[in-house]
Amino acid sequence: MQQNSFLLYGANGYTGELIARYAAQYNLQPVLAGRNETALRALATRLQLPYKVISLDDTAALVQALKAVKFVIHAAGPFHLTAQPMVEACIQAGTHYLDINGDITVFEMLQQYDQAAKDAGIMVLPGAGFDVVPTDCIAVLLKTLLPDASDLKLAFATSGGGVSHGTAMSMAYKLGEGGAVRRAGKIVRTSLGHHGRWIDFGPKKLFTMSIPWGDVATAYFSTGIPNITAYTGIPLNVYRLLKLQRLFNWLLRTSFVRNIIKKKIGQRPSGPTDEMRSKAYSLVWGQVYNTAGRKATVTLKSPDGYTLTMYSCLLMAQKICNGEWKVGYQTPGTAYGAEFVMEIPGVERDIIIANHR
Known part of the structure; x- marks a missing residue:
């Protein structure tokens, strides 16, 4: 070996x-x-x-x-x-x-x-x-900054780049499945985008919606924080359309619709080019609260997800x-700690601690 x-x-x-x-x-x-x-x-x-x-x-x-x-x-x-x-x-x-x-x-x-x-x-x-290194490292850091945190919110947004065949296929398998959050330590199924909000990522303020991101599972294991919601950046007009998706979830779950989408994915390029990746970037945000009203916020800028x-x-x-x-x-985060993400080339981070919401 x-x-x-x-x-x-x-x-x-x-x-x-x-x-x-x-x-x-x-x-x-x-x-x-x-x-x-x-x-x-x-x-x-x-x-x-x-x-x-x-x-x-x-x-x-x-x-x-x-x-x-x-x-x-x-x-x-x-x-x-x-x-x-x-x-x-x-x-x-x-x-x-x-x-x-x-x-x-x-x-x-x-x-x-x-x-x-x-x-x-x-x-x-x-x-x-990218699923879930930057968000998990932020979650572990936030737990350190506010050990008695009761609520954790995480978000990411991307600029430029594109989606690979593998990512698109995984998304196709989940069409019509809805969203998920963690409440009181348990994963709770919700509608996709059940909550929308504006988030200040540092370089820019963006609209986001809640999604079933992996941190709903992993961040609880990493931090023990009982209430976790994950968000992603999305144009507001697209969010409004997605709010209607629950009316058509039954159709999106059919093999007929999913097979059509998979065929379309197969006709696309395998993923973003090197040039596209070099110009793209990701923004990540995390915030924790405790019951006394204290909060801590961490923002991060990184290369594109791939x-x-x-x-x-x-x-x-x-x-x-x-x-x-x-x-x-x-x-x-449990294996390599909150600072692991800072070893990745091109990552920048800011930390904000406030006494009140």
Whole structure:
């Protein structure tokens, strides 16, 4: 086993290919893996990297491949279909698990493997990318600033860039499913965009709506704060249209509509170009309150989501190679602390503490 080698499953996807391209900058050598031999061979030839063709259905082959490395970066979604076979193979192999998932249900499912991961002596850390590194690190920092916080609100907005096939497909699977928040420690299902509000991100003030972002699951594990809502930036006129979506959720959940949308996604480019990514950026905001009326706010500016995901995964990979990891189920914040996000190139942060709302 090479000290700097790891399995990159889903390497021929948009984000996987990005991680593979930049791995050498972190002195890492991924073994490219997935199901599409033609795409993998082409990428492996271009980057001069080894590759393996493995199906997630072939448990024996997957476990064998995982035993040859210290950890896997699992980048092949949709994760509600792919995460379970991969994490179970990792537990059998004794191999650390990272993924770039952002689905609440997947975070909750993987948390159920905490004891099995501890027994196997491995770390299981989903959400190693934009979902949910910057928001989770902000949540952990805010908990430190206001230890008795009862409410946590998190938001993000993007400027420029675009959406990859994988992200779009994951969204297609969730059409018509509604939203989610955490109340009194429990996840509560709501309508999508049940709450809209203006948020001052620092550089600009933007309208946002509530969404079922991964932090509804992970931030509770990271901080124990019982009430959590996540938001994303959206044009006000689009928000007004989305408020009507609940009338058509039954239609959006049909396989007929979802298959039409998936076909359209397949006809689009695989994701934003390097030039688009270089001009894009993300804004992140977090705020906590306690029952006495104190609050703390953190704002952050970062590269676009795909660039941040690439850097974040490779930084974590480097840390694992250096023996820096924690056993069991982890979030980015519990494994590497609130300051981890500041190790990512291009990230800027501001902290505001106020005595009253």
